[in-house]
Every structure is written in C-alpha cells, then in structure tokens.
Amino acid sequence: MMGTDLETNHNSLDLSEDIDWQVVYLELLPRIYRYVAYRVGERMLAEDLTASTFEKAWRGRHRYRQDLGAFSNWIFGIARHVTARHLKSNNHHAISFEDLTHIEADQNVQEEIDIRGDFERLSILLQRLPERERELVSLKYGAEFTNRYIARITGLSESNVGTILHRVIQWIRSEWECE
Template identity: 35%
Template sequence: MENLKNNIVNLDNEFSKEKLFDEIYDEFFERVYKFSSYRVNNKEDAHDITSNIFIKIYKNIDTYNEEKSHLAVWIFTIARNTIYDYYRKKNKFKMISIDKFKDFFSSEKYVEDNIEKLEEYDYLRLKVQELEEKEKMLISYKYGAELTNIEIASLMDISVSNVGVINHRAVKKLRSEMEAYYEK
C-alpha cells in the first residue's frame, strides 16, 4: 500500500499511470469484486460491473487526491456509483448472488448437508435483503469489500461510531433471524 502512495504522486507519464493502475488492480480487484457481488444479482453482472469500475479508475486515476480521501474510499465511491448506475439502468434492486452458493452442488458429495447449507444461505440472503438500505450498504462494505469502519464512515458520510452501531444492530438482527430459523 505504501508503494501505491509513492506512485500516485508520480503520474507524469503514461507508463507511470499504467504501473500504478496495475498495482491498484492487484491490491483491490478481489475486494471490489466481492463488494459488487454482494450488491448485484448474478455473477456475470458482478464481473461486468467490476470491469466498469476499473475502467473508471484507470480513466480518472490522475484526478485522485490523497489529501481529500484514502485510496480505498476513492475506489469504493467509484464502485458504489457504478452499481447505482447499474440499477438505474436495470431498474431492479437485488443483493447477494445465488451463484456464490452453486459451488455446493459442484462437488461430488452432493448430499443432505450441502442442501441444508444452501437453504441456510438462502434464508440469510433473504434476511439481508430485508434490512434497511443503509444496513445493506454497510454490510456490503464491511463484509464484501472488507473496508475498515473509518473507510465506511467516509463513504457513507457518517461517524465511525455510527458505523459500529449500525453494523452491530444489523448483525444482531441477522443473528436473531438465524436463531429463529434454527429453532424451526
């Protein structure tokens, strides 16, 4: 990460820009993809959105100002806005992709345990979708993008302590729902 900071200041030629982009891509691709997949309905759309996010990052890399925000905050602001654009175009709003769970069926050990696990994930996914929008976004940032509370606070324009409170309440709601599910 320190290497990224040093390269941001030195964007005076195209080679430097490409090198910096490669480092950003390597550092953030997985987190951006996870964040996208938490927010959209399927794997293909998550891949497309992630590609669009990195295209925007590349095109705008020379506008990044580390004095205004942390690099991760800048990147996930682009990610959030790209996903908003996706939903404006598609006029739909889903959350976690069911494709994440199809791996349970790809193993040769297609047994009752896998089916039960899939049902648990489906139920949890449904309960996450029922959360308030602010809670869903925070869950996506925290567990999809693996951002810190400080980064999330900056992205959501709320205090760090409020991030902790919202996360605690959302997880508590989900835990309560899952406990009820297991008691059935």
C-alpha cells in the same frame, strides 16, 4: 501521507512511489468485487458492474500515479455510483430494518438458503436488508473498510455505524442459525 484516506481492516498497500499497478489491481479488484456482490447479490452481475467500474477507473489511473490513496477512494466512489445506479434502474425496493425484524422468514427463502453456498445464503439475507444497512454491510465486509472510514463516506457518525452494523450482524446471524 498517501493512503490515509483509505482505511481498511487489513494491511494497507505499500503507497511508496514504486506503485506496482498490477499489484494494485489485484488488491483492489477483490474488494470492489465483493462490495458490489454484497450490494447486488449476484456473482455474475457483480462481475459486470466491477468490470464497468474498472474500465472507467483504469482510463484515468495515470492521474493518480503518485497517490494511490486518492485513486482507491476514487475507484470505490465509481463502484458505489455504478452499483447505486444499477439498483435504482432495477427498482430496488427499500424497507426499514425495524420492519424487517418483525417479518417472519419466508419458507421459500429458507429453502433456497438451504441449498446454496455461503455467499448465496448470505446474499439472500442481505437482499432483505434496507438500502442503508446493506450499503454498510457491503462497505464493511465487502470493501473491508473501517467503521471510521465508512462513517466518513456515508455521513453517519462512527458510533452510529458501529451500532447499525452490530444490529444487522446479529439479525443475519440469527437468521443464519435458524436454517
């Protein structure tokens, strides 16, 4: 069945043959944008990387005209690749989540959180997450994938994904509430 590979937390697209690609664009664009934004933490940079993703994917969309599920998987694959390459080229440093929980909140960071909007506040916290945890959060709350699908594409077990996300969200919430 078309689209079973793409499991999201909200209503799936109508994957019949009558695919309206404008609707598809409007459906996938926010999720990809949010995924990228969660990963890089900057709105404008997220727009650039999202645009790059869509420009690459759009040229080949005719290959998936009858398989939206495959197209969606493919375009998310491009988004992850584009984002990872950007982060790698910008020397995005990694830190373990265990180390993170023992670090006292930086006073400057806390002040910055106070004066920004919700996404910026969240983004500042996300930037402190290790690579794996941030990817999982981005896939879950940006791309809005299910834990099962996230487990499939990351190679983790579903329970492992759930556990990691639970711990991360607890930490983010505690930091959030400490403002």
